[in-house]
Amino acid sequence: GQQLNQSPQSMFIQEGEDVSMNCTSSSIFNTWLWYKQDPGEGPVLLIALYKAGELTSNGRLTAQFGITRKDSFLNISASIPSDVGIYFCAGQLKGGSEKLVFGKGTKLTVNP
Amino acid sequence: DAGVIQSPRHEVTEMGQEVTLRCKPISGHNSLFWYRQTMMRGLELLIYFNNNVPIDDSGMPEDRFSAKMPNASFSTLKIQPSEPRDSAVYFCASSFGLSGYTFGSGTRLTVV
Numbered sequence: 001g002q003q004l005n006q007s008p009q010s011m012f013i014q015e016g017e018d019v020s021m022n023c024t025s026s027s028i029f030n031t032w033l034w035y036k037q038d039p040g041e042g043p044v045l046l047i048a049l050y051k052a053g054e055l056t057s058n059g060r061l062t063a064q065f066g067i068t069r070k071d072s073f074l075n076i077s078a079s080i081p082s083d084v085g086i087y088f089c090a091g092q093l094k095g096g097s098e099k100l101v102f103g104k105g106t107k108l109t110v111n112p
Numbered sequence: 113d114a115g116v117i118q119s120p121r122h123e124v125t126e127m128g129q130e131v132t133l134r135c136k137p138i139s140g141h142n143s144l145f146w147y148r149q150t151m152m153r154g155l156e157l158l159i160y161f162n163n164n165v166p167i168d169d170s171g172m173p174e175d176r177f178s179a180k181m182p183n184a185s186f187s188t189l190k191i192q193p194s195e196p197r198d199s200a201v202y203f204c205a206s207s208f209g210l211s212g213y214t215f216g217s218g219t220r221l222t223v224v
Contacts, residue, residue, distance in 0.1 A: 042203050045214065099168060104154045
């Protein structure tokens with residue numbers, strides 16, 4: 001099936017640092033979504049991107065839909081301890097249904 | 113809005129027993145998705161419904177798994193008979209198109 005390559009797999013950073021993670025694919029996507037999952041909970045939607053080149057912010061989070069429609073990145077600025085969790089990218093394939101393809105996640109640890 | 117409601121939150125059962133997981137989607141959402149999450153395989157889509165009709169069940173592992181959506185406000189995922197390798201967290205999500213693609217808190221299933 002279609003694959004989303006998400007990197008890095010894990011990150012260990014100090015509070016206050018900026019973070020960047022990305023997803024790439026060989027397939028073209030219509031939509032990119034970024035989720036955060038806390039322990040024992042379901043993923044929560046952070047940002048949705050619907051157009052190639054779109055750059056969207058949500059507080060300290062910024063995400064972009066790549067021009068080629070095959071990639072997306074998520075940046076977190078000035079990280080804080082509550083940013084800890086697993087971040088997932090998800091994409092809706094071009095010509096596809098509402099089915100989403102998920103990356104394997106980036107586990108973020110923030111040291112106070 | 114109560115969000116997507118799943119029950120039970122935790123289920124421990126013996127191998128060979130039938131397991132039924134339940135989901136109440138967000139009112140007004142017309143698509144419902146069942147996912148399985150494991151460390152090894154990440155988030156996998158098992159099946160999804162649109163307007164209560166199963167659209168894609170290609171992710172259902174085998175005949176031991178079945179899902180129903182008898183009405184717009186309720187869905188079940190059944191495993192019969194259960195096996196230890198079915199142990200995972202099972203998530204239900206609902207959406208209206210891709211808008212508000214929302215996950216429940218999941219059911220952690222342990223088959224011993």
